[in-house]
Amino acid sequence: MRKMLAAVVSHVFSGVTQKPAMRGLLASLNFSNDATCDIKKCDLYRLEEGPPTSTVLTREEALKYYRAMQVIRRMELKSDQMYKQKFIRGFCHLCDGQEACCVGLEAGINPTDHVITSYRAHGLCYTRGLSVKSILAELTGRRGGCAKGKGGSMHMYGKHFYGGNGIVGAQGQVAEAYNISALWKLPCVFICENNRYGMGTAIERAAASTDYHKRGNFIPGLRVNGMDILSVREATKFAAEHCRSGKGPILMELQTYRYHGHSMSDPGVSYRSREEVHNMRSKSDPIMLLRERMINNNLSNVEELKEIDADVRKEVEEAAQFATTDPEPTLEELAHHLYYRNPPFEVRGTNKWIKYMSVS
Template sequence: MQKMLSLISRVLQGSAHKPAVRVMVASRNYADFASEATFDIKKCDVHRLDEAPPTTSVLTREQGLQYYRTMQTIRRMELKSDQLYKQKIIRGFCHLYDGQEACCVGLEASINLSDHLITAYRAHGYTYTRGVSVKEILAELTGRRGGCAKGKGGSMHMYAKNFYGGNGIVGAQGQIFETYNMAALWKLPCIFICENNRYGMGTSVERAAASTDYYKRGDYIPGLRVDGMDVLCVREATKFAADHCRSGKGPILMELQTYRYHGHSMSDPGVSYRTREEIQEVRSKSDPITLLKDRMLNNNLSNVEELKEIDVEVRKEIEEAAQFATTDPEPPLEELGYHIYHNEAPFDVRGANPWIKYKSVS
């Protein structure tokens, strides 16, 4: 926040030996900030489209602050998840999203919460943008009752209204082409997203695919290839894609070119198939948070002090959420069979052997 220091001098009346005291009073002044700025963004590659998303984007100060806070929250949440996993407080599968924050934030900025969103297993960022709190996400990762799936889903099974987060089979070859075909035949209002972070587990896309033009893989479905490290580019492309679907033109495919900083999962150190220098180069040249921060600072949408305050607030939120996620109780054993079906009458569920039974309650 723009800080202007105004000096107020006042003489304290009293005994003669008491000196005058000068008090420095800090006041915040937002008037000097620009309300919005226009930015050039990378042109999207297109497939079977007569037009493309715009190459300029208007960012208001409020939007910039919101995007910055959201991306920083996701980044810090993932770093905390990494820490908790290494402390063996989070167990099982865990796939972190740091580096790809511009994808979920830019996409969410251009659709509605009433739209249905289905993700792959790297789902923490989308869980947060869908409205689930950091506290509920971390508690789900640690298997606690306060988690968004009552502590029974973990990293790969997070849910919220109109959100289905975490699927182990991601774009399997046969199924995805069958889905493309049906969506094209029936003109379904569906946006297919490929977050191309350059590696399928530990194999680079160049070694895995003869054609790396994933935005063309829908064949008769139009496609876009987007700079997935730029939240504004993702936002404009998603607006374009959503308008395409809502106008009755059928499905569209978006390839978001992005990068993950961590390994594929927590069992993958992430440096056996790529160099540390490659990761550092992406961090220094293409980091989505740094790109947005520089744009805001260089165009007078914010200043260093204001963004630092956001950083401090985010860190505090993450620490408080982690405290909750490590102290909230685990779900009791008798609730193991709960929530198998929605709005069903309670019924018995067999346990590990015929003599153990649980009750399923919706």
Template sequence: MLSMLILMVDINISGARVVVSARTYADFTPQATFDIKKCDLHKLDEGPPLQAVLSREEGLQYYRTMQTMRRMELKADQLYKQKIIRGFCHLYDGQEACAVGIEAGINLSDHLITAYRAHGYTLTRGGTVREIMAELTGRRGGIAKGKGGSMHMYTKHFYGGNGIVGAQVPLGAGVALACKYLGKNELCVCLYGDGAANQGQIFETYNMASLWKLPCIFICENNKYGMGTSVERAAASTDYYKRGDFIPGLRVDGMDVLCVREATKLAAEHCRSGKGPILMELQTYRYHGHSMSDPGVSYRTRDEIQEVRSKSDPISMLKDRMLSNNMASVEELKEIDVEVRKEIEDAAQFATTDPEPPLDDLCNHIFYNDPPMEVRGTNPWTKLKSVS
């Protein structure tokens, strides 16, 4: 990074002497402390702190990652409308503080599993924009080699992208069981939406996780609507953080990256100390409809969406904090925006020109590390080869 943001310039323009003052990065505040919203607690004596420390370096990193997610999803929207992306496509814009805050509170060696609104987590778990965009368009360079699409993306310690509502929750508990069995002091973050929160398998998983004291953070991303149904119409109790009953829980402002980070740190410490599972409800909001087939304005008004954008946008909130505390300059953040846009455009170009996977790849990578095997075809006489 350059050691100086604006260089000293002393030039003569049409006889007039113009001086632009120097401002080095050393002039910025290296870190600041911010007040954050108090969490609602269930069966917990103490919640996360009411203040969070943010370093300039962390702030710039969070800003870049959230902007990348936002721009990536807007580009996916555009490609979908051009019919370059087909099939299911669930966008994450508006919820960026959830993914970035969670990742800031755990380690990359920890494990994470989510439902089908998975593009953001694929990025935070180590996937590249190029791999994600190519997967959306079904190309060979995609993160699942073009065979998973929007709902099925994977990286190391990230188990998808799962299309069956709520079914990833028991899978995540299984990963948490493996964490405990192997004794590596790792945990599993298990994400689901408010629409999945009434699934019976989730309550069965709560029970097993509690009995076995599994290191599992159950996280309900409550974006207020399950498909086109508001939470009030779908749930007799919208206190999702209390749904674990015997499992402690906390309700968090999911639009504030610092609030999510501090709550996740507390939850991670709870799991690592052997106390078993914990439940977090992140109150967030999605700007797009449930999926690209949902315009998102038949069951909520444009004014409602605009009000959330103007008052609670996670990127704007972080940006305002950094600017008002002299942790960054407007020019510096604009520079990040330009770099992010270029990265997205380059990825989109790759995603529209990279070839589709060949038919020979159809059965490959069924298992991660098995030797080549024969796979039954559509009739008893068809045999296909699969390699890992």
């Protein structure tokens, strides 16, 4: 019976296995459904126990995470190109190198949870559900952008996502937020994406203590390997459960790295060496680490991942085409969406005789 089945399978697939899709189908028959993976232990502060040091990664999850990180990487590289072509103007902060942070965070929370962030938020925009088209179109100031083309890189928003804010919390405001959240036991997870540089200054030159996970003082903290998506996922699950159980706030420091400079006006090479960036790319790249884990655990293979890469490139190219051809918002829309669910009202323009109508 087994020989007959083997013969039937061989006959059905003979002559067609040269097609990539069919090769992928045949290969998927031999993939593992899941794998148990070891992850680095987190450094703990004011906690008796922390996230697990091993977790199960399913093939479905791995493919989802890999594709999401590749989309964010390609989207940021395309943003860099479009900025240099002058399709994108103004401030623009790219997050390539930090993909495990945003994808891992989303994997550890619920879609109904609320996320608030400062800039360098393109990746979080995508993981929160915004399309590549709407993100790139916002960067180019087009009507199809997620903020109708009026926000740009630092002002992007989506459902349960209040992000891309240009204001970064200074130490005073952060300390006040820590204090009130601890005082009222608010279910808040504070996250420090520590990419090792504050604009152009290394953290060792600016901070007497670089243990940012301890900066909450009276708030428990975790220091997490932010280049490993599974470490970020499990730490986020742990932190979210800490809050949901009524224990109050918690602070997570994600140790990560940005490949680009602080912003597009910063080449990122005057305060760090090219060798440093190269070493991070070659040894700690989050996409590379996930790819190796998937292949080593038989969750995928090189051919299948190449197909995903090609599909991602196509999606980003199509989004970029849309972002450079979609119309810009008209002048009449300048004052739209100033308030939420309010009747229309007049707004004075730069010239006191010119008025615009604001609608929600």
